[in-house]
Amino acid sequence: SAVISxxxxxxxxxxxTSLTIQCQVDSQVTMxxxxxxxxxxxxTLIATANQGSEATYESGFVIDxxxxxxxxxxxxxLTVSNMSPEDSSIYLCSVNPGDYGYTFGSGTRLTVV
Amino acid sequence: xxxVKQSPQSLIVQKGGISIINCAYENTAFDxxxxxxxxxxxxxxxxxxxxxxxSEKKEGRFxxxxxxxAKQFSLxxxxxxxxxxxxxxxxxxxxxxxxxxxxIFGKGTKLxxxx
Numbered sequence: 001s002a003v004i005s006x007x008x009x010x011x012x013x014x015x016x017t018s019l020t021i022q023c024q025v026d027s028q029v030t031m032x033x034x035x036x037x038x039x040x041x042x043x044t045l046i047a048t049a050n051q052g053s054e055a056t057y058e059s060g061f062v063i064d065x066x067x068x069x070x071x072x073x074x075x076x077x078l079t080v081s082n083m084s085p086e087d088s089s090i091y092l093c094s095v096n097p098g099d100y101g102y103t104f105g106s107g108t109r110l111t112v113v
Numbered sequence: 114x115x116x117v118k119q120s121p122q123s124l125i126v127q128k129g130g131i132s133i134i135n136c137a138y139e140n141t142a143f144d145x146x147x148x149x150x151x152x153x154x155x156x157x158x159x160x161x162x163x164x165x166x167x168s169e170k171k172e173g174r175f176x177x178x179x180x181x182x183a184k185q186f187s188l189x190x191x192x193x194x195x196x197x198x199x200x201x202x203x204x205x206x207x208x209x210x211x212x213x214x215x216x217i218f219g220k221g222t223k224l225x226x227x228x
Contacts, residue, residue: 001159033215042202043157043218092156094216101147102206102216104156 002027002097006105013083013112020079021108023093028073033094034066037107043092049076083112117205119219126226132190134222136203139184143205147216148177148188151200160201161188193226200224 003026013019023032034046046066047057055068069077080087090107097103118137126132136146147162163170163177163186170177176189190197203219 006156042220043216045215048215101145101159101162102204103159104149106156109154 001101002029002095002103004093004095004103004105006093006108008108009106010109011111013110015084015112017083018079018081019083019110020077021091021093023076023078023105025074025095025097027097029095029097030073031096032070032076033096033102034068034076034078035092035094035104037090037092039089046078046091080110083110085112088112117203117217117219119203119222121222122220123223124225126193126224128193128195128226128228130193130226132188132193132197132224132226134188134201134203134224135185136187136205136219137183137185138205140205140207140217141184142207143217145206146177146179146186147204148175149202149204149218151202151221157202190224193224195226195228198224198226 005024007022032049035043036046037043045058046061047055047068049055049068049070051070051073065081067079088111090109092104092107094102094104120135148160149157150160151157161172161175161177163179165181168179174191179186201222204216206216
């Protein structure tokens with residue numbers, strides 16, 4: 001299965017600032033998915049990132065708040081902008097390379113103070 | 114249509130017992146049903162998955178039972194061990210392995226296996 005490296009693993013940020021999360025995959029994939037997992041909750045899809053085009057955002061998530069880059073087939077970034085304490089969550093990237101189903105990174109645990 | 118309903122929210126099982134977690138869905142376009150195991154501080158890890166053309170899939174102590182007509186599927190953990198204590202998520206997607214679609218997750222079940 002694909003191996004995903006996600007950085008940083010955790011961070012504590014001041015409100016009003018931005019954090020960029022990186023996701024590196026060890027194989028080329030068409031789509032990369034970004035999820036949010038609020039404390040004690042399930043996973044909610046933020047957006048789908050396709051290389052060479054704008055990301056597709058789910059209802060309730062907007063590009064100004066969560067800009068995404070997808071410069072090539074193995075890498076993507078998610079930025080959490082103008083953070084507030086409500087953004088404190090685990091952010092996860094995921095891919096579905098074909099043989100083993102959807103694989104997740106270990107996540108970025110974000111705390112906004 | 115997009116929901117996946119999971120129950121119970123939490124489960125306590127004695128060591129050696131059987132853990133059973135249930136999920137139900139509405140969208141008949143779903144054709145891939147994985148279960149994920151998540152330990153605290155870790156990302157979800159794929160445990161086992163099934164497609165609707167089979168009614169059961171077994172991998173070691175883990176079994177998925179699938180009822181297409183009832184639109185339900187369940188995870189059975191046989192001989193449950195304290196190391197199985199984790200949160201389990203069912204999920205569904207339309208398109209399965211290699212698809213361009215995304216996963217819809219259940220709300221999760223926190224399993225505690227008592228020694």
